[in-house]
Amino acid sequence: MPVASDISAPSRLFRSTAFRLTLLYMGVFAIFATAALGYVAWNARRLIEDQIRQTIDAEITGLSEQFRQGGIRRLVLAIEQRARGPGASLYLVTSPFGERLAGNVEQVPVGLLDRAGESEIPYARSADEGQGARPALAIVRVYVLPAGFRVLVGRDASERDRLRVVVRRAGGWALAVVLLLGVIGGFVIARRVLKRVDAMSATTLSIMASDLKERLPVSGNGDELDRLAINLNTMLDRIALLLGGLRQVSDNIAHDLKTPLTRLRNRADEALRPSASEADMRRALEGVTEDADNLIRVFNALLMIARLEAGQARETMAPFDATATTASVAELYEAVAEEAGVHLTCQIEPGITAIGSRELIGQALSNMLDNALKYGRPPAEGPFEVTLSLRRTGQGVAFTVADRGPGIPPEQRARALERFGRLDASRSQPGFGLGLSLVNAIAHIHGGALELTDHAPGLAVMLTIPAQPAGIGHAG
Amino acid sequence: MRLLIIEDDSDSATYLVKAFREEGHVADHAADGLTGYAMAEGGGYDVLVVDRMLPRMDGLSLIRSLREQNDTTPVLILSALGQVDDRVKGLRAGGDDYLPKPYAFSELLARVEVLSRRRAAAASAEQTIYRVADLELDRLTRRVSRAGEDILLQPREFRLLEYLMKNAGQVVTRTMLLENVWDYHFDPQTNVIDVHISRLRAKIDKGQAMPLLQTVRGAGYALRAEAR
Numbered sequence: 001m002p003v004a005s006d007i008s009a010p011s012r013l014f015r016s017t018a019f020r021l022t023l024l025y026m027g028v029f030a031i032f033a034t035a036a037l038g039y040v041a042w043n044a045r046r047l048i049e050d051q052i053r054q055t056i057d058a059e060i061t062g063l064s065e066q067f068r069q070g071g072i073r074r075l076v077l078a079i080e081q082r083a084r085g086p087g088a089s090l091y092l093v094t095s096p097f098g099e100r101l102a103g104n105v106e107q108v109p110v111g112l113l114d115r116a117g118e119s120e121i122p123y124a125r126s127a128d129e130g131q132g133a134r135p136a137l138a139i140v141r142v143y144v145l146p147a148g149f150r151v152l153v154g155r156d157a158s159e160r161d162r163l164r165v166v167v168r169r170a171g172g173w174a175l176a177v178v179l180l181l182g183v184i185g186g187f188v189i190a191r192r193v194l195k196r197v198d199a200m201s202a203t204t205l206s207i208m209a210s211d212l213k214e215r216l217p218v219s220g221n222g223d224e225l226d227r228l229a230i231n232l233n234t235m236l237d238r239i240a241l242l243l244g245g246l247r248q249v250s251d252n253i254a255h256d257l258k259t260p261l262t263r264l265r266n267r268a269d270e271a272l273r274p275s276a277s278e279a280d281m282r283r284a285l286e287g288v289t290e291d292a293d294n295l296i297r298v299f300n301a302l303l304m305i306a307r308l309e310a311g312q313a314r315e316t317m318a319p320f321d322a323t324a325t326t327a328s329v330a331e332l333y334e335a336v337a338e339e340a341g342v343h344l345t346c347q348i349e350p351g352i353t354a355i356g357s358r359e360l361i362g363q364a365l366s367n368m369l370d371n372a373l374k375y376g377r378p379p380a381e382g383p384f385e386v387t388l389s390l391r392r393t394g395q396g397v398a399f400t401v402a403d404r405g406p407g408i409p410p411e412q413r414a415r416a417l418e419r420f421g422r423l424d425a426s427r428s429q430p431g432f433g434l435g436l437s438l439v440n441a442i443a444h445i446h447g448g449a450l451e452l453t454d455h456a457p458g459l460a461v462m463l464t465i466p467a468q469p470a471g472i473g474h475a476g
Numbered sequence: 477m478r479l480l481i482i483e484d485d486s487d488s489a490t491y492l493v494k495a496f497r498e499e500g501h502v503a504d505h506a507a508d509g510l511t512g513y514a515m516a517e518g519g520g521y522d523v524l525v526v527d528r529m530l531p532r533m534d535g536l537s538l539i540r541s542l543r544e545q546n547d548t549t550p551v552l553i554l555s556a557l558g559q560v561d562d563r564v565k566g567l568r569a570g571g572d573d574y575l576p577k578p579y580a581f582s583e584l585l586a587r588v589e590v591l592s593r594r595r596a597a598a599a600s601a602e603q604t605i606y607r608v609a610d611l612e613l614d615r616l617t618r619r620v621s622r623a624g625e626d627i628l629l630q631p632r633e634f635r636l637l638e639y640l641m642k643n644a645g646q647v648v649t650r651t652m653l654l655e656n657v658w659d660y661h662f663d664p665q666t667n668v669i670d671v672h673i674s675r676l677r678a679k680i681d682k683g684q685a686m687p688l689l690q691t692v693r694g695a696g697y698a699l700r701a702e703a704r
Contacts, residue, residue, distance in 0.1 A: 286694060289580070296578050297663060316564070331632055332658055335671040363662040370664075 012194065019190035026182030030175055037174075041167040048160045049139065053118070056141045059089055059153045067145050075151070076102040089155050090123060090138055096148030105152065108140075113150050116142050123154065137161065196225055204232075212240045248418065253302075257295065264291040301434040308360075308441035317446070319468045322354040322361070322397050326390040329365040333373070337386065342373055347389040353468035354397040356446045361399070361465070364442040367435040368401040368461050376403025376458065396448065397467045402460040413452040439463060477592045478520060479503040482512030482538070483527040483554065492525070495581050496588075509533025516542060521549055522592040525584070528555040528566065536569040543570035550591040554579070563661060582695035586647040593646065606641035609701040611680060611688055613641050622680055632657070633676050640689065640699040649696035673697055 013019055059082075067075040072093075079091045083104040092103035094113055106124050123138045140154030200216050207214045215236060216229040270276065271284035330346045337344035354361070365388070372386045387402045408416050417440045436450070439461070443450040448465035479501055483489040489505045496503035504521075506512035509530040516524055516538075524542075528535040539551050553571040555562055563574045572594070573587050606613045610623040618634060620627045629637065636657050640648065650669040654660050673689065681687040690698050 289694060293580060300576075300663065328658060328660075332660075332664070332668050332672075335675055336668050339671050359661055362660045366660075366662065366664055366668075 016190040018193040019186040022186030037171045052155045092152040094150045305441045308445045316357045320358040322352040333369045342384045345387045349391045360442045364439045372403040376405035378404045396464045399463045402455045404458040407459045477501045477522045480521045481525045482506045524551045539570045586649045608644045645700045647692045647698045
């Protein structure tokens with residue numbers, strides 16, 4: 001299978017959603033990590049600068065104390081002493097006229113000493129003169145003593161700058177590692193996901209190629225791919241069911257329409273026989289017309305069912321007098337029933353209004369009565385009784401036609417509602433098995449239901465549709 | 477009777493024109509809506525047979541336009557969309573009758589003939605007493621008698637006879653009876669109408685020398701004084 005063998009092709013891996021998602025995630029993570037690191041570095045820098053300032057402040061306080069106690073001499077001595085220590089601060093003392101009196105700083109920018117306060121300057125120490133290829137930065141503070149002497153105290157800020165370098169380098173490496181891991185991780189995850197997706201699509205292909213018997217593999221860990229596979233499997237079940245139904249229907253159509261078509265053909269043949277008299281021909285042609293009419297009737301019923309199932313005619317739903325409709329259909333069939341020796345009993349509740357199409361309900365009742373008259377003959381000796389009833393139920397209106405015939409076993413009731421779903425027992429009887437499926441379609445378009453139940457003995461067919469809520473319309 | 481058939485399918489139009497001519501009627505044909513409208517406006521037709529789906533001007537618009545011109549020529553709509561709401565739409569547009577395809581020619585013929593006599597029927601709607609030979613029906617007192625003898629009818633039988641007598645001499649089909657007497661438009665599977673007719677026949681024709689309620693083979697029934 002070409003699809004499955006392609007798993008490791010890098011281009012497919014790079015194009016996979018899992019890989020892209022991993023990369024995207026890594027990118028977002030890197031941005032946030034950089035921001036966090038930057039924030040930490042900025043805080044550390046501030047901390048270092050604060051420490052430097054505090055040290056400078058303390059030195060200045062100490063030096064001004066020396067000056068207060070012993071004048072400029074003592075201050076110069078203290079500075080020369082301090083300047084010699086290792087890792088010392090920067091010092092510079094000048095006279096009120098700007099002469100250098102003591103300190104370890106050689107040059108300061110012009111005018112720096114004129115203003116009291118803090119600044120940041122490049123500097124060079126007297127000691128490491130000559131090798132100062134790289135001037136360092138220092139934070140310095142100028143303090144004016146009472147007699148006009150100026151003191152500059154400063155501290156090297158390279159520690160602070162070193163921190164920046166360290167952080168930058170560490171951040172860079174970390175980012176590189178993260179990205180590398182991201183690519184590898186994305187690769188691995190994408191490969192894993194792709195493998196499963198490829199397995200699924202391979203199965204799908206073989207399902208399409210075969211007869212919908214196979215199902216997608218479910219790993220059982222309940223992740224989203226599993227859920228997808230389960231849903232697809234459910235969909236396949238439904239499709240298989242529908243296809244089966246369709247196959248059944250078309251089989252039935254082919255089978256049930258072949259008989260009348262063959263008969264039609266035979267009659268035409270009869271008319272074409274050389275020995276046929278004009279009367280024979282006329283009779284044969286009349287038969288042909290009748291057969292054709294029957295076929296047209298079948299197709300009309302099929303079309304109507306299809307339209308009802310497609311939800312057409314829903315806009316014709318309106319409140320109608322269910323009592324009058326039932327009574328008129330009963331009246332229509334009373335004569336036929338009597339002629340056939342059937343005792344038709346009506347139990348019609350007065351004043352019931354239902355919502356729907358009077359025309360369609362009339363047709364449904366007519367089909368239900370038709371069925372009862374055709375198939376409701378009691379198997380043993382006994383009166384042929386059919387009952388038509390209309391009554392209010394909880395939310396709706398129930399039309400019931402019940403007979404005392406052989407009934408339909410529970411397991412066959414669903415089939416009786418299918419198109420051409422004639423039960424084998426009734427195959428010898430005339431009819432096409434469309435009556436109840438049309439009633440079923442009518443029930444559905446009304447938002448109602450059709451139920452076949454045991455009338456013990458016999459069959460009860462109950463059509464339920466919504467009632468007009470009390471208080472609206474007439475005679476609630 | 478002069479007929480105009482407005483139908484774009486030339487096969488069925490040719491068949492209809494030929495069939496109507498054989499029945500002794502004058503039938504013209506228009507293949508699209510606009511031509512049909514122009515021909516219908518020219519007037520002189522007793523009935524228009526209009527297909528719903530037509531090129532250049534659809535059937536319902538054609539009927540609506542005619543009705544706006546106060547043209548009251550009876551119109552029968554032919555439609556492949558045989559559905560409850562389609563029928564309602566067609567009749568609302570001003571059609572007088574509606575026949576879903578496929579149909580039997582005998583059904584179309586019977587309906588067109590009844591439509592063509594609609595004016596006469598409208599006049600007879602004014603009458604309170606219908607008479608066919610020695611059969612008499614009084615619509616006000618609801619009394620029916622044959623050769624002076626009262627006949628007792630059920631309410632539905634009365635309406636059935638009333639419709640037959642209103643269209644006396646015309647062929648009426650089973651679906652026409654179901655539509656006009658019971659107000660249902662579906663196709664009953666069994667011979668429900670036949671049984672009602674035979675009961676009515678038993679009441680009005682039994683023991684009479686001349687049967688009035690006749691069966692027309694392959695079409696329906698007719699109430700008339702002489703056999704055709």
